Amino acid sequence: MTLTKANLLSKESLTPHVFKIVLKPEEPINFKAGQYLQVVMADEDKRPFSIANTPATSDLIELHIGATPDNPYAYEVLQRLEQQQWLMLEVGLGNAHVKNTQLEAVLIAGGTGYSYTKSVLFNILETQPERKVTLYWGAKSFADLYEAAELQALSNKHAHFKFIPVVELPDSDWTGKVGFVHQVVMQDFTNFSAIEVYVAGRFDMAKAVKADLLPLGLKAENLIGDAFAFI
Structure with missing residues (x-):
């Protein structure tokens, strides 16, 4: 797991309520395809989101966030990102990553x-x-x-x-x-x-x-x- 600050590069509306967020981490990150990250809102408030890109593009982080005002869990993350233009992240979590099989x-x-x-x-x-x-x-x-x-x-x-x-x-x-x-x-x-x-x-x-x-x-x-x- 890597703790890193990631700066906002772009925010794109995919649907009225889903946004594609591209972040640039300040430090190198390592993760496996299928792992997730946590946005660190506070020491006791960490919110998980799937990483949409692969380790081949690990210099960037792509997120798809569905958020409306009545869903504060995700909406507050977007609000913070818009206010400060960066997020603190824990990257490379979870065991649901790609398995190296031929199945x-x-x-x-x-x-x-x-x-x-x-x-x-x-x-x-x-x-x-x-x-x-x-x-x-x-x-x-x-x-x-x-x-x-x-x-x-x-x-x-x-x-x-x-x-x-x-x-x-x-x-x-x-x-x-x-x-x-x-x-x-x-x-x-x-x-x-x-x-x-x-x-x-x-x-x-x-x-x-x-x-x-x-x-x-x-x-x-x-x-x-x-x-x-x-x-």
Whole structure:
């Protein structure tokens, strides 16, 4: 774990309530793809966020923060960043990082949980280009899948990568997958005995993934996500 001050380089609105933050740490950082950081608000107030970039770009830190005034946990972090233009961070936390295996990888993201799977995905493409990987990203509407176009282009470029967007409330012209994201995964896979699953999103989603996929052959050691340290 590295403690570092990180200066704000850019803030971009991805949706009305989700912001892409790029920070420049003042000291070198080491982390594994899939690990998270904590924003140090005070000695007893440290708030975790997924790191969206990979160690290959460790001179920068990319965060995707969903924040509204009625969500002070994240909103206060953005407020502080805007006020002082820097944050104090603890970087390189958690055990839900990419595993060096040849198993097919299935990434399941809900909402801004995508930031975790983005780091995992890009690391696999960078370091294990022959490994088969599928990303399922679910949200209420297609507009919430703020990097869908980039992911589709990436899927067209990489033969071993597939992107599956999933929406719960589709528009009338939507022709893609509809429903809860992990249930769509279960429509495409019926045996998980040789698959590694990475999960990020709400705790209730992670709990449902665990309950539904383990009976389908998924090994507990191949179910990876920070939430599983608590559920």
